[in-house]
Amino acid sequence: MKPAQLLFILGIGLAAAVSLRGQSWPMFRGNPQQTGIYQGELPVRLEPLWTFRIEDGVESTAALVAGSVYVGGLNGVFYALDLDDGAVRWTFKASDEIRSSPLVRDETVFFGDEMGSFFALRASDGKQLWTFQAGAGITSPANFFKESVLFGSYDNFIYCVSRETGQLRWKQETGGYIHGSPVIADDAVVVTGCDGFLRLIRISDGVVVERVDLGAYVGSSPAYSEKRLYVGTFENQVLSFDLKEKRVEWVYEHARRHFPFYSSPAVTKDLVVIGGRDKMVHAIDRSTGEIRWTFLARSRVDSSPVVIGQTVLIADTRGVLFRLALETGKALWQFDTAGGIQASPAISEKRLVIGTLEGDVYCLGGADQQ
Numbered sequence: 001m002k003p004a005q006l007l008f009i010l011g012i013g014l015a016a017a018v019s020l021r022g023q024s025w026p027m028f029r030g031n032p033q034q035t036g037i038y039q040g041e042l043p044v045r046l047e048p049l050w051t052f053r054i055e056d057g058v059e060s061t062a063a064l065v066a067g068s069v070y071v072g073g074l075n076g077v078f079y080a081l082d083l084d085d086g087a088v089r090w091t092f093k094a095s096d097e098i099r100s101s102p103l104v105r106d107e108t109v110f111f112g113d114e115m116g117s118f119f120a121l122r123a124s125d126g127k128q129l130w131t132f133q134a135g136a137g138i139t140s141p142a143n144f145f146k147e148s149v150l151f152g153s154y155d156n157f158i159y160c161v162s163r164e165t166g167q168l169r170w171k172q173e174t175g176g177y178i179h180g181s182p183v184i185a186d187d188a189v190v191v192t193g194c195d196g197f198l199r200l201i202r203i204s205d206g207v208v209v210e211r212v213d214l215g216a217y218v219g220s221s222p223a224y225s226e227k228r229l230y231v232g233t234f235e236n237q238v239l240s241f242d243l244k245e246k247r248v249e250w251v252y253e254h255a256r257r258h259f260p261f262y263s264s265p266a267v268t269k270d271l272v273v274i275g276g277r278d279k280m281v282h283a284i285d286r287s288t289g290e291i292r293w294t295f296l297a298r299s300r301v302d303s304s305p306v307v308i309g310q311t312v313l314i315a316d317t318r319g320v321l322f323r324l325a326l327e328t329g330k331a332l333w334q335f336d337t338a339g340g341i342q343a344s345p346a347i348s349e350k351r352l353v354i355g356t357l358e359g360d361v362y363c364l365g366g367a368d369q370q
Contacts, residue, residue: 036266043366058355072098112138152178170206232261250289275301
């Protein structure tokens with residue numbers, strides 16, 4: 001067999017192996033638009049396949065790529081685990097607690113820590129490729145656009161750095177902490193934060209092209225779909241903002257229960273689904289802003305929902321993971337982790353991974369995957 005033929009066959013085999021691994025979950029909300037949608041499959045009834053213990057707890061959402069679980073702990077250690085059995089592939093010691101959910105892009109893992117250090121690690125072995133120092137802690141999950149990586153910090157700045165080198169491309173100051181992830185809206189990035197403003201920033205040069213007063217502190221990450229942004233606020237509201245017309249399209253607020261929204265929304269063709277600190281999951285009509293259904297959990301819902309097929313996966317702060325019918329909000333399944341949950345589900349290869357505040361990382365799947 002000629003070398004060229006061998007390489008061709010090997011290439012086909014590698015492509016097949018990659019396709020068998022299934023759709024990945026490379027970042028906090030699954031994609032740069034942060035819609036919280038997973039296009040693959042997941043068994044209807046889930047059970048634990050393995051658990052892994054991280055001392056001091058887990059607040060961040062895992063990234064699942066190519067058979068690996070990437071997750072940071074409040075003990076300041078970042079872990080790469082095997083998705084099949086939870087075995088440690090490598091670890092990396094950061095400068096401080098890790099609350100930032102990782103981004104995996106081009107075989108590189110990006111995340112920040114509470115000392116303001118933003119790291120780029122090689123995904124295969126955890127080797128540090130570069131680090132960038134912000135002026136305060138980084139809770140914001142990173143996002144990407146072409147060759148740039150974007151994230152916010154508690155120093156009130158949003159940063160745009162080179163994916164390859166970590167060199168600063170631009171930074172833009174806001175009037176408050178940036179807790180959530182920036183969202184990519186075509187060729188711009190949108191950031192919301194603790195100063196109550198929505199900013200539309202041109203990615204090419206960092207110029208603010210639109211600044212909108214939302215009238216409320218925002219801790220969640222916005223979602224973007226079809227020229228509209230959706231975000232929950234600490235003034236007990238969920239907003240739909242039309243980027244094309246530069247106006248608020250609708251405002252949703254529950255008629256009786258007035259509590260903040262810390263959860264980030266999932267956006268489908270018809271619905272905006274979001275958890276609330278009123279202990280409820282809310283499904284809002286995307287066109288009108290009217291409520292479609294609510295689901296009452298055991299405690300507040302800071303976790304962000306993931307929509308898969310005709311179901312919604314979300315957790316409450318008492319540690320119960322729920323699977324709800326997308327159409328009605330009816331509970332189809334639940335699992336009690338016995339540990340508080342602030343992180344959100346991550347799904348890949350018919351498995352779901354989520355960490356608890358007590359430090360247990362759970363991998364759930366079907367009985368035939370054991």
